[in-house]
């Protein structure tokens with residue numbers, strides 16, 4: 456009697472420990488680009504730092520040559536998420552289009568990352 460109560464408790468504890476871990480790992484697998492915290496960061500590092508720099512503002516020589524703006528500036532930050540996504544997807548001026556390289560949800564993640572750079 457006492458023993459089975461302990462067993463039930465132990466099983467319940469295992470479940471509460473195992474469930475979040477399961478949820479964590481399955482959500483990790485669904486975005487292969489990186490940890491769930493800021494997947495946009497990995498995409499940004501892979502695709503955007505060549506011109507915009509790691510913090511979005513310290514532009515590379517190439518970025519300066521092409522006149523890439525500081526992504527933390529008001530000029531860029533006052534654009535809506537939809538407008539940012541549009542520029543990334545279609546490109547603008549010397550900036551290449553990414554709609555063939557990034558999925559729509561990846562573009563949204565990069566947009567969120569750009570918001571984070573301004574903070």
Ligand code: HEC
Pocket residue numbers: 498499502503504505506507517518521522523524526530531534539542543547548549550551553565569
């Ligand atoms: C080859 C260099 C290059 C790369 C790589 C690049 N950009 Fe740009 N980006 C530019 C240039 C140049 C502009 C300025 C375009 C203009 O206003 O004519 C720009 C502008 C922008 C703007 C501002 C648009 C506006 O309307 O003011 C955003 C936002 C932006 N880039 C995000 C990104 C993101 C996100 C990536 C990666 C997915 C990226 N860029 C990759 C060169 C680049």
